[in-house]
Amino acid sequence: MCRLLGVSKQAYYKHEDKLLHRLALESFVVDYVREVRRKDPGIGGGKLWQMYNRRFGTAWHVGFNRFYAIMERHGLKLRRRKRRAVTTDSRHGLPVYPNLVKALIPDAPCQLIVSDITYIVCWTDPLTGEYTFCYLSLITDYYTKEIVGYSVGETLDSRYPLEALEMALRHYGDRDLSGLIHHSDRGVQYASYEYTRRLKERQIRISMTESGNPKDNAVAERVNNTVKNELLGGMTFLNITQVREAVKEAVDFYNNERPHWSLDGMTPAEASRCKGELKKKWTSFRERAIKGQSRPQTGSRPASG
Known part of the structure; x- marks a missing residue:
């Protein structure tokens, strides 16, 4: 050789x-x-x-x-989860509803609930970086910021947001919900006949965003971000059972222990016992603008006759 x-x-x-x-x-x-x-x-x-x-x-x-x-x-490079899961599909022929909350500032619980869906990564093969998504549906009371309904699903099927809605309905018990508004994006899950029929059965008014602007459903987006990136941030999930267990613990902590600057440092559970305007430790320019529009202009004269 x-x-x-x-x-x-x-x-x-x-x-x-x-x-x-x-x-x-x-x-x-x-x-x-x-x-x-x-x-x-x-x-x-x-x-x-x-x-x-x-x-x-x-x-x-x-x-x-x-x-x-x-x-x-050796196939050890991560397949970066840089693709994002699309959770809103507004390209459907289902009826949609007008935005009823543009100028609404709730002053008590059970006046407005907001809904949204986000995705969570599940690693199917950690060694090779293979992963899939599961989907978290959340419903939040706008006034108290309390998560009143949630569900984790394997798909974007409307059954999982409906599970979250049923949890929210149980949360409010036998209360008259005819004054309650449900606000969401125009995704197929929220526009589905099953979902809207259940809202109508409880006399809950239906409100939807009119564009893809996240600001049109800002509180729901913010709660999604808090749960996903703060409470579940850094966690690794290998199956949907682990996600469901973690979400349950996260929601309990969020509702009962985590203080909110939007609630003057109270927890959502504490805020649920309040009524009237809640102080914030930050400025809501949306609410400031709404209040400014509702004030009579200085120097204006009353209409004659």
Whole structure:
């Protein structure tokens, strides 16, 4: 073999030693990445490389480019969850409803509830970065900011928002709901016959956004963000059962322990016992604008006759 390659035996065995070392080092890197991924399935290559070097130093040093190439060769690069799940499909032929809450500022619980859907990542194969989505439907009392209904579903089927609605109805019990407004986007789930029929059965008025602007359903969007990115932020879920358990705990904490600056530092549960305008520790420009429109202009004269 040495004669065929035109090299000395010494050079041949030196090369063989280097090759074995490279293969051993590559196997070492792969094992390390898989070990870390069992704890944190979503961790990226940059952080993995930093952790690797911090742990093993120069003895088993691997440059970033080579480290990245090893991950790619062994299918360990994350398929980044950089695709977003689309949760609102307004392209349907179902009836839609006008926006009834443009100038509404509730001053008591059970006047306005807002609904929205967001997605949560479930890792189906943490080692390869395979993942899927599940979908969280939330219903919030606008005045108290209390989450009164929620459901986690495997699909965007309307049955899951309907489950959240049924929970909200149980929350309000036997109260007369004829003065309550349900506000949502124009997604097919909220426009479905099953969903709107249930609202009408309880004499709840239906309100929908008129555009895709998140500000048209700002409180629902804000609560979604709080639950998903604050309360569930950093958590790793491998199945929908884990998501449901975590959401249950998160909602309980959110409603009963977490203070809100929108409620003058009260929890939603505490605010549910209040009536009248609640102080905020921040300025709501929407409410300021509405109040400004409702005030009579200074210097205006009463109409004659």
